[in-house]
Amino acid sequence: DQQVKQNSPSLSVQEGRISILNCDYTNSMFDYFLWYKKYPAEGPTFLISISSIKDKNEDGRFTVFLNKSAKHLSLHIVPSQPGDSAVYFCAASDGGSQGNLIFGKGTKLSVKP
Amino acid sequence: KAGVTQTPRYLIKTRGQQVTLSCSPISGHRSVSWYQQTPGQGLQFLFEYFSETQRNKGNFPGRFSGRQFSNSRSEMNVSTLELGDSALYLCASSSGLAMGEQYFGPGTRLTVT
Numbered sequence: 001d002q003q004v005k006q007n008s009p010s011l012s013v014q015e016g017r018i019s020i021l022n023c024d025y026t027n028s029m030f031d032y033f034l035w036y037k038k039y040p041a042e043g044p045t046f047l048i049s050i051s052s053i054k055d056k057n058e059d060g061r062f063t064v065f066l067n068k069s070a071k072h073l074s075l076h077i078v079p080s081q082p083g084d085s086a087v088y089f090c091a092a093s094d095g096g097s098q099g100n101l102i103f104g105k106g107t108k109l110s111v112k113p
Numbered sequence: 114k115a116g117v118t119q120t121p122r123y124l125i126k127t128r129g130q131q132v133t134l135s136c137s138p139i140s141g142h143r144s145v146s147w148y149q150q151t152p153g154q155g156l157q158f159l160f161e162y163f164s165e166t167q168r169n170k171g172n173f174p175g176r177f178s179g180r181q182f183s184n185s186r187s188e189m190n191v192s193t194l195e196l197g198d199s200a201l202y203l204c205a206s207s208s209g210l211a212m213g214e215q216y217f218g219p220g221t222r223l224t225v226t
Contacts, residue, residue: 034214043117043203043217044156089156099146099161099207100169101215106155 003027004092006104015113019077023090023104026071030092034101035064035075037086044089048075080111115140117206117218125224131192134221138185138206144168145187146215147179150201159202162187163209191223199225 005024013019021035031052036044050057050064050073057064063076077084087108091101118137126132138145146169147159158171162181179189185206191198201222205215 036217041219043119043205043219046214046216049214091156099144099163099209099215100158100171101146101148101156101205102158103148103156 001026002104003030004090004102004104006088006090006107008107009105010108010110012110012112013080015082015111016079019075019080019084019109019111021075021077021088021090021107021109023073023075024071025073025092027092027094027102028071029094030102032093033064033066033073034091034093035062036089036091036103037084038089038106039086047088077109080109082111082113085109085111117204117216119202119204119218119221121221122219123222123224125226126194127226128194128196130194131190132194132223134189134191134202134204134223136187136189136204136206136218138187138204139216142206142208142216143185144207144209144213144215145181145185146205146207147187147189148203148205149173150203150220151199156203159189194225196225199223 034049035047038044087106090104144163146161161169181187201220203220205217207213207215
């Protein structure tokens with residue numbers, strides 16, 4: 001049973017527009033959420049995180065929104081660039097298992113010039 | 114700081130053999146987590162070591178084991194390899210404290226024939 005779900009396997013966006021990647025979770029014990037980006041033949045690269053005490057965290061072009069009541073988070077990339085094309089993973093953890101991240105299956109983002 | 118390094122990067126083994134993978138974390142990080150990535154299952158948590166002790170364990174058979182040395186370097190061993198063990202094995206390091214991001218190495222691509 002998947003605790004972290006990314007329901008869109010792929011997303012295509014035009015360069016300069018906004019990319020919105022979505023993630024849903026089922027475990028209400030999750031209190032920390034992360035987004036990773038992964039290029040082929042490389043390990044995932046940490047992008048941005050958010051604690052459950054916040055509903056928004058921003059870092060440059062990347063913003064993560066958390067809606068705890070809906071158990072939903074989203075990653076916004078504005079403006080999207082061709083170099084953002086990669087697979088994006090949403091991950092979650094509960095405070096008692098710092099070393100155990102539960103990952104979604106990823107969304108492949110393609111940003112077209 | 115140097116990033117997380119994993120050796121070897123690629124490995125081909127025969128069914129029934131055993132394999133040992135190595136991971137060197139970021140300097141100062143005391144936690145090392147291991148994940149298996151396959152196309153069908155995504156990234157799945159294997160286990161985490163913190164200060165030479167296994168702190169968390171995922172839902173994998175006992176053929177998968179690991180250890181951590183006093184310098185925080187970690188090894189993962191898989192015995193009696195099966196075809197289904199073919200995957201990208203990723204190691205991630207972190208400080209081991211709550212709400213900490215994990216930083217991933219490039220992975221070891223294991224192919225079992």
